[in-house]
Amino acid sequence: MSHRPVLLSAMLDGELSEAESAWVAAHLEGCGECRSELEDLAAARAAVRSLPLLDVPDGIVPADGVVTSLWPRRVAVAVVSVAAAAAVGIGALGVLGMASDAVTTIDVGEAEAILAATGSMGVVSDGSAAAEYLEDNVTARYRARQTMACRDETTFVDNTVDVTRLGNVTVMSDPLAHWTVLAGGSVSTGPSEGPIETVTVTGPAPRMGAYSVTGETRDEFRGRATDIVTLGRDGVDRANLWIDVETSAIVHRELLTAEGTVACVAELVEFEPIEDRIQASMPFDIRAVVTESVYSPVATDLPNTLAGLELVAAYPIDGGEVGVFGDGLFAFAVVRVDGAHPQAGLSETSPAVVWESAGESWAVVGQLPQDLLEWVIGDLPPAEQPSPFVDGWRILFG
Amino acid sequence: MNDPSIPTWEDVARTHGRKIYNYAYRLTGNPHDAKDLVQEVLLRVRRGLDSYTPGSFDGWLWRITRNAFLDDVRRRNRRPTSPLPDDVDRMPNASSPAADDVLASIRLGDDIQKALLDLPDDFREAIVMCDIVGMSYDEIAQAIDAPIGTVRSRIHRGRKLLKERLG
Numbered sequence: 001m002s003h004r005p006v007l008l009s010a011m012l013d014g015e016l017s018e019a020e021s022a023w024v025a026a027h028l029e030g031c032g033e034c035r036s037e038l039e040d041l042a043a044a045r046a047a048v049r050s051l052p053l054l055d056v057p058d059g060i061v062p063a064d065g066v067v068t069s070l071w072p073r074r075v076a077v078a079v080v081s082v083a084a085a086a087a088v089g090i091g092a093l094g095v096l097g098m099a100s101d102a103v104t105t106i107d108v109g110e111a112e113a114i115l116a117a118t119g120s121m122g123v124v125s126d127g128s129a130a131a132e133y134l135e136d137n138v139t140a141r142y143r144a145r146q147t148m149a150c151r152d153e154t155t156f157v158d159n160t161v162d163v164t165r166l167g168n169v170t171v172m173s174d175p176l177a178h179w180t181v182l183a184g185g186s187v188s189t190g191p192s193e194g195p196i197e198t199v200t201v202t203g204p205a206p207r208m209g210a211y212s213v214t215g216e217t218r219d220e221f222r223g224r225a226t227d228i229v230t231l232g233r234d235g236v237d238r239a240n241l242w243i244d245v246e247t248s249a250i251v252h253r254e255l256l257t258a259e260g261t262v263a264c265v266a267e268l269v270e271f272e273p274i275e276d277r278i279q280a281s282m283p284f285d286i287r288a289v290v291t292e293s294v295y296s297p298v299a300t301d302l303p304n305t306l307a308g309l310e311l312v313a314a315y316p317i318d319g320g321e322v323g324v325f326g327d328g329l330f331a332f333a334v335v336r337v338d339g340a341h342p343q344a345g346l347s348e349t350s351p352a353v354v355w356e357s358a359g360e361s362w363a364v365v366g367q368l369p370q371d372l373l374e375w376v377i378g379d380l381p382p383a384e385q386p387s388p389f390v391d392g393w394r395i396l397f398g
Numbered sequence: 399m400n401d402p403s404i405p406t407w408e409d410v411a412r413t414h415g416r417k418i419y420n421y422a423y424r425l426t427g428n429p430h431d432a433k434d435l436v437q438e439v440l441l442r443v444r445r446g447l448d449s450y451t452p453g454s455f456d457g458w459l460w461r462i463t464r465n466a467f468l469d470d471v472r473r474r475n476r477r478p479t480s481p482l483p484d485d486v487d488r489m490p491n492a493s494s495p496a497a498d499d500v501l502a503s504i505r506l507g508d509d510i511q512k513a514l515l516d517l518p519d520d521f522r523e524a525i526v527m528c529d530i531v532g533m534s535y536d537e538i539a540q541a542i543d544a545p546i547g548t549v550r551s552r553i554h555r556g557r558k559l560l561k562e563r564l565g
Contacts, residue, residue, distance in 0.1 A: 009554035013528060015535045037558075044557040047510050047564055048529040056419040057433050305446040305462070375543065 003031065008038045012045055302334055306379045320360075325376075334380070335363040353377060410443050410459065417531050418463055424526045425467065427515045438466045460533070460541035464523075513563040521556030528553050 007024050010016050016024065028035055217228045226242040302323040320337035338360050353373065354363040364376060418439050422432035442462050514522055527533045527541065535553075539546045 006550050006554045009557055010535070010550050013535065013553070015550070040561040041554070041557045044560040044564065045529060047560065048514065048525060051424065051510055051530065053416065053530075054420055054423055056415050056436060057429065305442065 003034055005037055009041050012042055301336060303379060306376045333365040335365060337361045411440050414459060421526055421531050422467060424514060424530050425522060427511055435467055435470055439463045442466055456537060457540040464541055513560050516563055517556050517559055521552050524549055524552035525556045
């Protein structure tokens with residue numbers, strides 16, 4: 001007689017269909033081995049369930065309307081984000097004005113020099129309680145510029161960086177080396193010192209959760225304390241990250257093949273104070289520069305989170321908007337265009353999935369694993385179709 | 399946000415905070431990490447509520463929780479961690495009666511907690527969701543984005559390993 005032990009646990013949890021229940025009941029009558037296993041499983045289940053439900057420590061869950069948050073609410077709604085996202089640490093700059101609806105932008109050319117630092121940075125503009133709080137949390141006042149040099153000498157399938165032009169915005173993304181750059185206005189290239197369109201990296205796109213931390217040491221890098229973290233995928237590749245202890249910025253990283261060949265090297269250069277530079281472009285006094293995680297709910301119709309990945313930058317384009325989402329491993333752009341076809345602005349080199357309707361069109365741009373892509377699209381409005389991915393979305397390129 | 403079917407952030411915090419805390423505590427065995435996780439989840443919920451459309455709220459919440467936990471693991475892996483508090487004086491509010499109760503319960507469940515922490519991550523997650531949080535297999539499948547057969551298998555194999563370790 002065949003055993004189906006996996007059904008025994010499900011039976012304990014009342015998770016069997018009627019047919020399965022009947023099968024298990026009949027089987028148990030004649031099978032001492034499975035009866036014994038059922039007892040073991042029930043004991044294990046009871047043990048875990050005997051663990052007491054702990055109370056939440058004080059100060060986390062709000063009592064009677066007291067909001068517990070890193071950010072006072074009136075600050076959190078007053079934001080601008082002009083940003084670049086550098087993945088494994090998405091960088092985003094939020095400039096916080098205290099007038100709740102004030103939206104202040106800074107020149108993108110300025111932003112690109114500032115924003116390559118990983119980790120969110122924000123500037124608080126006046127002497128409110130929020131600013132005082134944040135001043136206690138000042139951890140970084142650095143300007144950072146990123147340079148990148150990749151060598152094409154691996155055995156992996158070529159994977160060229162995506163360059164997507166959307167109106168006056170250029171979205172450049174490289175899901176393997178973990179960075180995305182938004183540039184617009186007079187800025188035509190990202191923060192790379194070289195011609196970014198020619199950067200080539202190799203290897204498959206990483207998958208959510210596929211990397212695991214396999215090593216960590218602390219050492220000096222350019223005179224600063226850094227944690228060196230190794231992320232690895234068994235037999236596939238690995239990445240070494242040098243993470244600045246003070247700022248959490250990834251100051252140097254290298255991607256290696258399974259054979260140990262360097263596939264890509266990227267590093268952050270030129271640490272220097274940025275406060276004066278930021279101040280020069282701001283019509284108010286800056287009180288603090290912070291690297292706390294700053295959420296920037298820009299005036300946008302784009303969702304704030306997709307599949308658990310957060311909106312790190314939003315940018316207006318002609319007749320629509322584009323948002324960059326990321327979680328540190330993945331970065332991709334979502335485009336919304338009023339009553340138009342987003343592919344008009346997409347480059348054919350960019351993998352894109354589009355959804356079209358009479359009122360507006362959406363596109364997801366970037367190389368995402370299929371399962372994550374489906375998840376992202378499943379989260380996206382508008383879902384006029386019962387199953388947007390199957391019925392309403394189609395793959396345009398890639 | 400005026401849709402009555404969408405809870406307010408404060409509702410979520412009060413209704414689900416304890417479950418999220420217990421989920422995180424049993425996964426990490428560490429009250430500090432668990433507390434951090436609850437705060438992070440509540441922050442993400444607050445950011446996300448504006449864009450949340452009525453549907454499976456629990457599914458949405460647990461996906462956020464799980465993502466926050468995985469992110470936290472990535473960050474935490476940069477630093478050494480201790481699986482269980484070895485110095486009770488370092489526990490928050492160690493002098494209050496409530497905290498004493500908590501400590502007592504932690505000591506009672508020590509063996510079980512240690513056995514849980516010995517499990518492979520996927521198995522531990524499924525068991526905690528099932529037996530600590532009280533989620534159905536369907537809800538777990540949704541939260542971890544896996545087929546229900548995977549949920550069955552992980553819970554089953556996890557319990558077998560637990561039994562071996564607990565004797």
